[in-house]
Amino acid sequence: MVLQDTLADKSYLFNTGRSFKSYGFLGCHMHDEGRAEFNVWAPNAKSVAVVGDFNDWQDSPMKQIENTGIWHIETNNAKLGNLYKFAVVGPDGKRNLKIDPYATQFERKPGDAAVVTPPIGHKWHDGLWLGRRKRSKPAQRPMNIYEVHLGSWKRHDDDSYYTYSEYADELIPYVKELGYTHIELMPVMEHPLDASWGYQQLGYFATTSRFGSREDFLNFIDNCHLANIGVIVDWVPGHFIRNYDALYQYDGTPTFEYQDENRADNKGWGAWNFDLGKAQVQSFLISSALYWIDECHLDGLRVDAVSNMLYLDYDVGKENLVNKYGDNRNLEGIEFLQKLNQVVHQEHPDTLMIAEESSAYKGVTDTVVDGGLGFDYKWNLGWMHDTLKFFEMDPLYRHDHYNLLTFAFVYMYNEKFILPFSHDEVVHGKKSLMHKMPGDRYNQFANLRTMITYLLAFPGKKLTFMGSEWGQFLEWRDWSQLEWVDLKDPLNQKMQAFTKAINDVYHDERPLWEQDYEPEGMIYSNTDDNESSTMGFIRQGKKKRQFVVAAFNFVPVEKQDYRIGVPYSGDYELLINTEDERFGGTWTKLETQFTADKTPFNGQPASFTVTLPAMGALLIRPTKLNRG
Template identity: 70%
Template sequence: MEKVAATQSYLFNTGAQYQSQQYLGCHWESATQVSFRAWAPHAQLVQVIGSFNDWQPIPLMLLPKTGIWVGAVASVQVGDLYKFQVTDAAGHVQAKIDPFARQFEKKPGDAGVVPDPTPMQWHDSLWLARRKKSRSANRPINIYEVHLGSWRRHSDGRYYTYKELSETLIPYVKKLGYTHIELMPVMEHLLDASWGYQQLGYFAPTSRFGTPLDFLKLVDQCHQANIGVIVDWVPGHFIRNYDALYQYDGTPTFEYQDPDRDNNRRWGAWNFDLGKAQVQSFLISSALFWLTDCHLDGLRVDAVSNMLYLDYDEGRAGQRNQFGDNRNLEGIAFLKRLNTLIFEQHPDVLMIAEESSAYPQVTASVDQGGLGFNYKWNMGWMHDTLAFFQLDPWQRRDHFELLTFAFVYLYDEQFILPFSHDEVVHGKKSLMHKMPGDRYNQFANLRTMLTYMLAFPGKVLNFMGSEWGQFLEWRDWSQLEWVDLKDPLNHGMQQFTQTLNQVYRENRPLWELDHDPAGLIYTYTDDPASATMGFIRQAKRKYSFVVAAFNFMPIERRHYQIGVPYPGQYELLLNTEAQAFGGTWTKLETTFTAIEQPYHGQPASFEVTLPAMGALLIRPQRVEKRSR
């Protein structure tokens, strides 16, 4: 036992313990005895306190040269609460959380909960097997971003539980045709208004919605319904509370020692010391816990820019590394190591960077000098696209570069195109409310923008509520405005989203070559005079492609010519102005004949009526197969 403890402690202290939660924290040693282990290298004394003995301190023993305090307690039961009581070198006593706790009591308390040792019985082997066989770059990824606390609530304001969400959220997402759910942080946190980004428990699903086992069952049932699960994860900073990680043993323990680097003023948090070996063991163990033990399909790593630059946060201007620039060398090295280790164990998961700067090679492999993520949120595309669609249509001709600029850096990274929660809160207005014109035109613009998003190269993400055009911006303290769906326009918008998602999933050209220049054929992407745009999305198979045409003006374009690679018959996949979606077209053009008449660099073409403020998606039905 002593040899095992020495090995585990050595690995943790050298940054090489990637399952540290299985050693540190609270663990069952027998049916009646629990061991407690805490890392507090500069503490004078560490004791465990808990409800199992009326919160009377029980001293732990310091393992020599490890900084780890250990002890065993008998007569403990599942569900008992506990904390560590830490006496620092100056004699100050502070009750502290267990950083490795698997479960916490419900807020406002933050004591750890002695875990239930009952193992999870998984039923998602088929999903995991399929995931291993396919590369994410070549499969559809259409993400529904969800804040569990405000997707739905009971009439009295109570949260839906993990069990209730399994019964409601999963069928809803499956019906609408999304491929993945991305959950805003489910790691334990105290402040609702932080949305989970001020984390307390890095190994504990929040108790707001139920037990850890209930959370695992939610993931399991998502997988059984063929829905992937991604969770936001925050390795850059942690909650300010003094009874949490901050100065855990009375000195900077998880955070930087440098007072100019530990304080994250932008988010009101403390920054992890990403160069410290024990912090690396802690964070890498956390990431692997969610991917391995919880079967998650990916992590969206929050605030990556904060880990890349010394002066990214307010108040740190002028900080420089030994090379004289502002790169955070420890943060960069940590991210490379994190992604390398994760993909060694889980080559089929998604590691997504929420990175808002122009830092290069975020999604390049570590061997090629990159950070090693396989996806990055395309914040530039998001910002420019929203800016364009918020313009009065008659001004769009003068700002067409807002759309066309994204084609310049299209393949610099592997991108996800996000319309996330950040864009529909704090006075920014909902997606529908951002759109110009009266209510009818707002919906027409929104349908066109979402179609543009799914046709544009890259995987996609939309925040909850946008699928039916909720008018009110997101509020974390109440559920979505489900009553909107009684309105025909909102209901039609939801039907449109379901149809659009189905078109996306069933047509390989819209996702199979997202990150390959061969997957996009430029036809008329830069025509500001008419404020129209078109391009062709190509699949691996030569004759499998989708033609996308967009009209960003409230003027119907009759006899609108579209260039295509082959003459023959083409069929309509989607017209955003169909009456069923809330548009005005009662009769749709469903077939088109392309003749050998070159247009915009293509050897054949056909004419369509391009709807005002609308979009068309068209694919070949029977074409003359020939070499080009």
């Protein structure tokens, strides 16, 4: 039979780890003539049946395709919208109801039955966006990411969720108005536990039904692209939900997880680790990645918890695990990540693969050919932790801890970094960014404005978590919306106005982003003056006479006649002063024009002086430079 031959061929590729779009045949697929086809991988099962509300939840037995481990059935009874699961009898004879690993929609929680859905038929309108994306070089473009947890950005008055459609109407214009270039969504894959924030996933091909239908989600992506906003989504290939009716021991034996229970059991996160060396698991996970990119037009995936996939001893109780070479590297995990990035970039060279990796593993963003993992970017968690620790400190003691800022200069070009102030740093008692800042309310805002300016001036792409843009005081709570009532306060309003202004400066000034990963893009004009607790550096554009001067004062004492060394004499102008009254500062009259003469300073042939605001920062650019 032709169908069986076709499925046998596809099953062979799946079983050899080379079926990278296995969502095209595994799972449930509706055909034009009303026929529903179900296929599921359960290699050690004694029997498998499909059950659903279309057969009164009675077994409709499936047949295994030529000993491939994949079970198949076709029926005319299942209709769009029907619920279903697979009844799997394991080698021990026990019958368990299991989810469809390839389901593209699940019923609303607390249920977890899959829903019979039609093929994706979305009519896309983002051709211009995708065309520009293919022609662009992301490393040389601005990237200022707004990180969002959909369930708590906004809610209705009765505390019910917004829908994807409502987010399209409100979130997209908001992000556009504030000048961000990308939205990064914390996981939108189906998950039963709200408190997991989506990182304990049930469905690897299904958008969560909390916010509406798959089509509504696709419309959201489409509208982001029409607004020239990219979309990145967090994706979790290292571990899966602990629920016994999900992937765990799917066929009655370890199927998606490691055979060794010690390796399979992720005690720290209460999850099961995928067996990343298993060919079928590679087919499954890489297919999931390509599904979100191919079918949902995502611009990138942020791969969560990469360190858990790189090291055998990352979890508690695994300190003695070693590989065949006697060290702690997870060789299967490393090879999987390399394969994942190679396949994704072969299919979509313009898609961003971003690693959330917390160790000093070398070569995360190096090419696989050069021995690296092949990611496009890595979150710089070391920079984030050190910067936050510095700014949380009483300014009186900052001069003794300047290494918290300067240490990043040592390794800033080791990887292609994204600088994140992420959700993990504003939850579980860590306080919001605003609340971390020392001093009274005025000084907290002054510190926050200075830190955000430092973020946007420092080499690397940027990410900030929602609520930080106006200085929300309460730390993030996943069970309620952001404190939008804050915006009735003039200081919060001015902080939000500052965010828009600094984001616009970042976007418009090429030196702030076009050489993020080139040493030539950074000139260290005054980065070792810990005694005065000030810092100055220059972000250099590709054109030699195009640059931005950044100067920072990390103490609440104004610095008169503060000298800044620059490459050229000539005229300069102010881009932003964080102490501008418009932003909540105290300066009612700004110094906006500066003239550099040929007075050498800090290794630069010219210099000019400014009044450096207390607990503030300045960004300045040249307007008319002299020759030489």
